[in-house]
Amino acid sequence: MNSSTEADHGAASSDDAAVAGAPEKASAAVPGPPAERGVPKWRRTLRPYLLIVPALLLTGGILYPFGLGLYYTVFDFAASKPQPDFVGLENYRRIFTDSSFWDSAWVTVLYAVGAAAVETVLGVAVALLLHRSTLVGRVLEKVLILPLMIAPVIAAIIWKLMLQPSVGVVNHLLRPFGLGGVQWTDTPTGALLSSIAVDVWVYTPFVAILALAGLRSLPASPFEAAAVDGAGWWFTFRKLTMPMLWPYVLVAVIFRFMDSLKVFDIIYALTEGGPGDSTVVLQIRAYLEAIRFQRYSFGLSYMIVLWAVVYLAAMVLVRYLGRIQNRAAEVPK
């Protein structure tokens, strides 16, 4: 409405200028908002294209190396083979017939599902607690984001020291309970769970903040109506809060799940993929192949496979998010 009013006003002003014998150039201006008056047509035509240049550059900055990476995967490019041969899909065949890949894929999925699930449950729980406007809640809300301000690799190094069995603070605190001798990262299960725990420590606040924002944006009227009808806390939570909150939670889940599928820093800093190959996720294997062992094409093929996995997972989750959003929109507000 505002824009049309301004347009009308602008047109009227142009007419006035013509009557007053204003220069021909000004009277020839196309009707539009006052700010547009006197702006040459070529600039107005060009402006939309200029506005999308940053987006195009950003997209190109992602897609060019992606395309280049994809291109390399059909060669056998390595430090030992600087003039590579075209090998078609051989790198992918090697990956899919190698048991190491399936081991890594399994560890990657376990990690991503475990981390995303725990972070979601904890994040929503924290958000529900903080939603009550108490002094403690307001203070904790500020403190909550502190782990997010620490680089994950630094967090992993800090936790590595804290989990050190002989001098780490975690075992020191557990010692009175007879648990001072736990070797956190020395067993395959312990190493995976420790890695997930660090991820949870870093990223639960992210989920909590998104969920808290969602909670605060929910309309008050359905809750007031439920209270008038005498609905209990559990009923309200199950039938009102969660259905309306789901779109926000799912956004957090999508981010965390996709990020966890691509995890590198936390695991590499904590276990380097060990003990054995027990925490070698796909990203670590790709790094080892491409950077450490300098088999570039093979490492990139791993990355493309990982990309495909993340893409498919994102497709499914985003589609589900759309459905949830539609369903939430049906809840009376």
Add this chain to the structure above:
Amino acid sequence: MDMHGHLGHDRRRFLALAAAASSVPLLSACGAGFGGGDSRSDGSAADDVTGSFDWRRHKGTTVRALLNKHPYTDALIADLKAFTAKTGIKVEYDVFPEDNYFDKLTVDLSSGRASYDIFMLGAYMVWQYGPPGWLEDLGPWMRNESATGAEWDQDDFLPSLLEGTQWSLKAGTPLGQGGQYALPWGWEANVVAYNMEVFDKLGLRPAESFDELRELAGTIKRKAPGAGFDGMYGVAVRGSRSWATIHPGFMTMFSRYKLKDFTVDGESLKPAMNSPEAITFTRDWADMVKKGGPPSWTSYTWYQCSSDLGAKKAGMLFDADTAAYFQAVKGASPAAGKIAFHPGPKGPDGSLATNMWIWSLGMNAKSEKKSAAWLFLQWATGKEHLRKGAIEYNHIDPVRKSVSEDPAYRDKMSELPGFIETFEAVQDQTRIQFTPQEQFFDATTSWASALQEIYGGKSAGPVLNGLADDLASKVG
């Protein structure tokens, strides 16, 4: 047609695509590209240097160096003014911590650019960086009297060190043949350092055999905490899932048992770390770590091992002598003044075969300032700087005979019980004990992974056989 739904769907798909795609450019943007190092010329740039040798031939030039954070580097940087005063060449340098130094160097060299003219590398890296043509063969420079001053004195280097950085670039061929792809600058022998205090209190003596070492490690872990050494365990050895776990104590003891990583069969390599003797040794090593090693061993790097010796958490350290030296010097740690050195257990036939790490300096084959870079390499590996580094700084383990025999150096090092005796006992048998081959880092990382699995309780035989099968297809 549901235009809104269609656009919404596409937008979502694009978002998903973009988010996922962001993971892939990580690698392709790292600088790896075809042509990263294939244009090797047969003629060396050293041939262009003629006339009489002149340190000031390139005054006004700036060379760039990539360095790893290390006490040897500190000594070099502290003395750089002397180089600039002598040559008129300015040195710009970047120093990176060891954790990501080699990734940085690898990416930089593989990009085919000459970002750095000179860099630090280990002798093992010659096997990785040499075949793609990233390293300048320094042999022609060493042989050219116009480029190399007489006082540089090649014969003064310990022969095994120069040989350790010379290779024919052919897998399985012994070191000491072919191009000189780096110059030794500092080295580290893998020997045993121990806490004299706990040894005295428990009435122990350094182990002379591997069986004794295993027994000793277990004894210290059992008895030391009750003797006033709270939380002390027996022996600190590396255990992280990294190639660096294999090369120090493990490879040294492995070699003293006359065991091999690979056997050379004509033109191919056959993994030998699964021979019956190697399986027994590896099982015993893992057993020693379980009974007398550090808690959380699978995360142990040289840093934790060294720190534990200094903090009196470890009774012994089987690792690089420098890792113990930097805890042993006065005021460096709670254990300073109480750390002694010993060659470590002998093999069944009395062998003191020792594996070593050689910190070396190399030249980028793509450098456009090779002649100036060579002057820098000569100076950094020359008698004057290395003597100063060894005596005034902490550039210990000299690569030059003249420095190791220097009375001032021997005086300084004699403050550390057993250091010079150990150095001299192992020196003749210290060399790189691995078989040179391009897949060294893959092979040793997998080997460390296998060692972790055996430590975790898996049977050594099947694990090492699986490793050998895997490596046979990659290396053979």
